[in-house]
Amino acid sequence: MVIADPIYYIVLPLLTAFLLPLFGKLYKPLIGIIPGFVFLFLAYMSVILMIDIRPDNPIITKIAGWTPPFGINLVFSSFSGFIASLISIMGFLIWAYSYKFKKVGFDDSLKYFILLLLVVTGSIGIVLTGDIFNLFVFLEITGISAYALTALYRGRDGAEAAFKFLLIGAFASSMILLAIILLYTQVGTLNMAEISVRMHEVDLKIKVLIFILFFVGFGIEAEMFPLNGWVPDAYSQAPGPIAAVFAGMVAKAGIYALVRIIYLMFDLEGAFHLLLIMGVITMIIAEVVALRQEALRRMLAYSSIGQMGLIMIAFSFNTEQGVFAAIFLMFNHAIIKSLLFLTTSFLVYNTKTKLISDLDGFGKKMPLVSLLFGLGAFAIVGLPPFSGFWSKLYVLIAAANQHMEVIIALILSVSVVEIIYYFKVISRLYFRKASEEIPIQKPSLNSSIVMIVLGLIIISVGVYPDLITGLIENATTSLLNKDLYIEKILPGLAEIIN
Amino acid sequence: MSEQIKEKETLEALTKTFEKVNGIVQRDKRVIVETDAEIIPGVLLYAKERLKFTHFSHMSCVDWIENNQFELVYILWSPEDKIQLIIKCVINREKPIIQNIDNIWRQANTYEREIREMFGVEFEGLIGAKEFILEDWDDIPPMRKDFDTKEYSSKHFFDRPGREDAKDVRTVITERSGEEIPDFAKKYSRD
Amino acid sequence: MMNSLFLLLFILFGSAILSYIGHRISETLGNIIVVVGAFSASIWFFVGFETPAEFSYKIADFDALWSFSSYSWIFAALVSILSPLALLYSTSYMKGKERLGTFYFNFFLSILGMIGITMSQDFISLFIFWEIMTWSSYLIVIYLGKDVEKVGIKYMIFSAIGAYALLMGIVLINREVGSLLIEDAFAYFPQIQFSTQLLIGILLLIGFSIKSAMMPLHVWAPGAYSNSPMSYTAVFSGALSKMGIYGLGLVFIRLLSSGEFTLINEIFAWAGAITTLMATFYAIIQDDAKKLLAYSSIGQLGYIIVGVAIGTELSIMAAIYLAILHAAFKGNLFMAIGAVEKQTGSTDMTLVTGLIRKMPLTFFSTLVSIIALAAVPPLGGFVGKWMLYQSLLASEHFFLIIVIFTASTAAFLYSFKILYSLFLGQEEPEFKNIKEAPLPMLIPMILLSLFLIVTGTFPGILFEPIANGMKYLGFNDVNWNMSLLVNAWGDEVNLQHVSMYIGTIFIVAFIFISLKNRKRTRYVTTKDISTSGEIPLPHENLSFKLNFYKPFERAISPVMKKTMDSIYDEIGNGLNALFQFIRYIYSGNGQGYALYVIIFFVLLLLLKNQIFGL
Amino acid sequence: MNWSLILGITITIITAFTVGMFYGGISRKVTARIQNRVGPPIWQNFLDVLKLYSKESAIHHGWMQHLGPLWAITASTATLMFVPILNNGQFYQNLNFSGDLIFLMYMMVFGQLGMALGAGQTGNPNSAIGVSRGLSQMVGYKVPWLLALVAIMVQYKATSITGLIELQNQIGWLMFASPFAFIAGLLAFIGMMHYSPFDIVFAPSELASGPPSEFGGKYLGLMMTSGSIFTFAKLVLFVDVFLGGASNILELLLKTFVIYMIPVIYGIVSPRYRTEQSIRYFWGWPTFFGVIGMLYAWYMIS
């Protein structure tokens, strides 16, 4: 029996990241293998933990034995656990995908794996932590490693993208830090549960100011319009698997943090309206812009933003169905968008210009990759019987139950736009003659397996959504039941204060 | 009697430009020039482009069998100056070849094809130089003066014998009505 | 023990997979699998189980129920008859094409989708099957790789709009009714607020009418019908479009039955009628046989929409009857044109000519289908049209009847054009060595032709299942004779007399004209015509083909100036320009993005009172 | 077998043929007289048909041409069979109980389609042009014709001709009861007769007689037979619908003759339309009258 404790999520990859150069000194291939074992362990641990976890018994780990609110604690609840598991499993899959992918030499590989480990650490940390300052720390870890990953190829474009990312990320950091300082001056604690309890003491104006700072700061990570200028560049310049990391982990962690502060810490009604409006705007603008893109990865990046907008919309309903739909969407988006980015990196690798117009006839040249790309595209636009359909359906049902017919119409109109640009790519892949014969880099076995696994997940969830709905329902309950969360972390505190 | 200014100007322009052109102003609004067969396209083009003889009225061929020559006649008309310009040239009857001008006036093609078929004049690079009016013709070109149409007719077609008394129809009529054949008609009589 | 309905889908899905694999191995093996799979599914459908078989399950917290109602059974039967014939035809038609595995995979999936739609008694599985049908048909539409951007995307956009309208309606039903079972929806629908009822109704109608190519939502159809391989178009136009009709029937008769929606009925009836008229006009001016038939399909579907939208007993009956017949004759026509295409390599009516002596059987089946299409009495098309007119007369839709009658008359124009241009006229030396289509292509055509001939004289054969279906829709006492048509006022048409009389006179006259001067009646070639004594040279073809209906075109030119296509194009261009403008928000400038962040932050601060209600 | 029915049918066909032929002859005679000619005898058409049947050779360009005239005669006699010739005559009853107006409208096109196919197979461009014109014009005159008939069908709630005749025995001729429908119907009927100015189909000087240009001998004879029967059938139909039918053969002849003379005389003094002019003509005033008739019918029933 392996010891399963959420602390390993943080400790293990962090430690490995720092020790990896040493391993590299010992035996060079170890730098690839060791992270794999770490990710495998994390994924395995996630499964073990998720089996037992219920909304009413979150696992709370106190770091260094300090009890909250004085010490930092990690909370592995149904919701955070679900996202953490998702991230760790995605981490493992991306490692498996990129294990042999990098042929860039020892130094670059070392950097790549260290940064990958750090990103995973940061993302999981954001998800699991119960301390607002700790969250900021993890956010910085994620951010910095993400900037570095963006510029991994050390090209001009990569550097530019990383710079943009850095610039805007700096805004995010400073705003969040400012917000935390303000918050600390008001409530005198950094524990999120206690903040939540004490929030009503804060003056409304200051509360709103803090909220806005948080909102903008996390909005940047969550790819909210107009704070998402870094996204297209970062996604398109980073190495292929890293784009998947951004879509599957960083963005998820960002939206997670945003949702946590909205749902847990602030009890502002306007926050939900704001989230709804921003979600709608983000979604519409991103999808419309995606339609006009010529480079495949930029298109996917904008599509990713659009999906994030949809997730925001779903969260903004503040109902059980809405949250359910949103979490389902997060899951689907992580899986499907990762698949799309992973396949795309092969497609784009084999073209000269990275443009969609260069993809003619790839269905014949790279049958597996094209097929999986098509599958991903079908899934993400929400065609049944693939998993994307169900999440979209739940969003619509949630919207319908809120009597938001206009929102439904908007979501569906945007879906039409989505269909147009995805099907444009598919029709090029399959129904055009290839212009010239270029030697093709075939996907290696491990990457193929990873992509097939993702594809199978998409199909099986699509055909039998009940596979995943149970977990998501638990997660929903866990997120919405704020009092339970507080009670579990700080037993009795609520009564004391009130 | 007008001054024939434009006519003279035209003639002058032509003779000055081309050495081998000479001609006269025949009457009002008509200029006749003769030239060499080699420079015919040049003269025509000059007349068309510079002297505004934009209208190609007609083109024909004359068989001067005595001189062993074909004479080709091009008739142009200037709608602006209201002058007719007749350009003539002669070619050898034994070797009747001349440059075609259907790239100057498309409609000249029809005339050229007809002349080709009827006189046997070859036009270099003529578009559609194939059977035109005559079908299945296997004799010498019929408009040449050495072609005997009577002989051809009696050889190929069935001459119907006249009536049994073989009298001229005029004689029969005069006999019937008791009148004399008028003098002017006598020379046509078969008897 | 596997459920019989599930097994039906399983056979289809299995055939899809197996034919894909089979075609990867060898074409013959694949073809055998295709034919066996298609026919076994069809046979299983007809003899394998009793109609009331049921299969209920829960998927993602929604109740789902599969079962054939007597109404949906008609449409399922339509699919089950037409699709194996089309697949049999396809084995020969598609010979030697690339990626046959993919083609047949999608073909089977779309059949599965159609069967699934008809067996779904809940909206969620209906929608899932609907979408499966849509994307599999999309993949076939662009299969040949022609006009992928234009036709394929257009089809997909309109399908998506339709499907999403449907989805929105379904979601709203779920909210109001709390269940997605179709029966529940019917039962609780009248209790819903009127405006919501209206919204749901319109959404569902839009969703369904897009598939049945109703103007102004038809623009995808001509391209999609003519672009896919003809063997699929036979099913596409014959059966797949009927899924829209199926849905329209459900919505009009069962859902919007309260009598407050007559305006919608009228609007849809008029839309159907105008669809018919305009599509017929467009069919007349086409020069490509496929395009012509595509427009003709739209036109014929217009009649059916009119019938469904009017919603009286007779009109529904007419609509279903016409739907069945349309499947038969349009399937047959597309197959025949496909045969011409296969044998000559073209369907351009200005090029292909004089095939009657080369492909007599193809001509025969085209002729029979055209007679049915043009609703000329001895064949079945007349019965459907007759019922439709009678229902319109009885329900006092005067001008509607004029419009569709005019369209029906105008349909003669293109009917003749397609027969004349392809099969009649002078023979072309280029097509000297053309052979009759191969047997797998002929058998389906001949079978469908026989079906049309029989149903013309004895429409009662079809009336029985239709009457069953009508019971599901709430018309209980439908009672029709084998071949006697009676309208609301007691006037009747006795088809048996008609057929007998026509048959007799035809035979008598035939004997007379054939025996008279039999020895000195000769066949001469079509080059031997009186053209002022001139002899057409072998390479000269005097058939009058180009601008065949130019005078008619001139006469109707005022209404043809602005097409729906051009309107949509204008909208599309406008949106494109707008999108291009929006695109420049992402300028790619880092400082700009930073500025956005600051502006956004400041804006939020400024608007905080409005947002947070301070 | 029902021998009396067969006898009746035979007699009807013979009557229709005879009357149609004589009407054709009369129209030629009238034309001639108007043009200050003597003109052929009124039985001239019989001689023409007889001569055509007595031709000793015939050619066809294929089976469709062979069947075309057959198709035409089948359709024209069928049309005749389902029209009540006399109101209550036993002999001319035929099969009129088993057809109605809508049926007849389609039946009338049946022959034209067959003819068109036959003409199409000849490969003669003139035939095809004629067919193209004919079908186009058909769409033209069908509109007012339909408006007229539908107005009547709607107003009197009957689609069967027998029913309409019975009705007219009570309320008088529909010509007066529904005047606008009658005008529309009459104008459309003029077009249906294919006399000048609507003779664009046959247009001898333009199209060398159009569709029949490759038909000779027995085929042309059969077509002329069919044409005369069809003319009669159309006349009887018109009389039945608008003029209250006829109770005896004399009345029938009188009424049909009057109706027949209208297009004939109108035609003699008219030049020929172009196709699109013809179509637009029918979609102009006749359609206008038809719409008025329809509105009138609507007003009457509501």
Added chain:
Amino acid sequence: MIEKKDSLAIGEYIKNFARKHSLFVLAYGTGCGAIEIPPTMTSRYDAERFGIRGAATPRQADVLLITGYLATKTLKRVIRVYEQMQDPKYVIGFGSCTINGGMYWDSYNTINSLDKYIPVDVFINGCMPRPEAVISGFVKLQEYIQEGKADGWRKYQNNIEEYRENQKRIIKNWRMPDYNL
């Protein structure tokens, strides 16, 4: 009692009667004589009272009216038209040119005797014959038809080789399809 022979004779009589009173004329109007046809057909002389009317195409026609001279080129078309007509069919040679070439008797491109190439039932002489003469010619043809003497079409069938030989002297490049003989 009518015997079989008589009944055949009666049938023949009726047929000939119909034929003679219904003459559909295809005017081959390339010669100058064509100008005489309109007055013949219209109100002044009104040939229609004899049952004579124009036919639009050779398939429908009974009488081929050759109005005037025939060039070698047009002869080919005349032969073709004649062969496209249905039996029984008649030819009227109209004007001197069809008889002996008329004023074109020595022309290199005009044939002289029409009846060497196709059988002519009636010649109408004159240059040009007036409408009265034309009608008289038609009446003569009607008489011949009634008597059964207008059998040029049968003669053509029987002596086809001879006619072909003559025709091929003019039309050297014989590429006409075979027609109904």
